[in-house]
Amino acid sequence: MVRILSVEDFEKIKNEGVGYVLITDKPNSTRRLHRADCPHVDYNNFYQKVIVNKEDNGGYYWFKDRLHALNELNAEECLVCKR
Ligand SMILES: [Zn+2]
Numbered sequence: 001m002v003r004i005l006s007v008e009d010f011e012k013i014k015n016e017g018v019g020y021v022l023i024t025d026k027p028n029s030t031r032r033l034h035r036a037d038c039p040h041v042d043y044n045n046f047y048q049k050v051i052v053n054k055e056d057n058g059g060y061y062w063f064k065d066r067l068h069a070l071n072e073l074n075a076e077e078c079l080v081c082k083r
Contacts, residue, residue, distance in 0.1 A: 001069075004060040010046050013062055020066050022075055023049075024058040031075040033066070038081035 004010050004021070013021065017037040023045075024031045034041050046060055063069040070077065 002062040004046070004062055005050060007047065007051065009062075010043065010050075010060065014041065014043070018064075020063045020069055022061040022063060022069055022073065024061070026056075026058045031073060032078050033063075033069050033075040034078045035081040036062070038078055040078055040080055 001022075002009075004013065013019070013036050017035075019036050021034050021036050021038075021041045022031060023034065023041070032040075041060075049055070049058060050060055061069075069075050
């Protein structure tokens with residue numbers, strides 16, 4: 001698991017489209033897993049949540065392995081990009 005903390009890291013993951021991105025949201029108590037190329041892995045949301053709000057309301061994490069994220073972190077899969 002890698003915390004995504006910079007715009008450079010986020011753009012690299014989006015450009016490569018490899019692996020999975022877990023987005024956590026504290027106010028809604030959600031932990032949702034997306035493929036890196038899912039449209040819900042969105043730059044503006046990332047920027048607001050991680051850069052502007054400094055992860056106060058949740059964060060972005062990158063995983064190479066889908067099952068690892070689902071099993072160990074009890075994440076739910078996004079219905080848009082689940083395959
Ligand atoms: Zn998704």
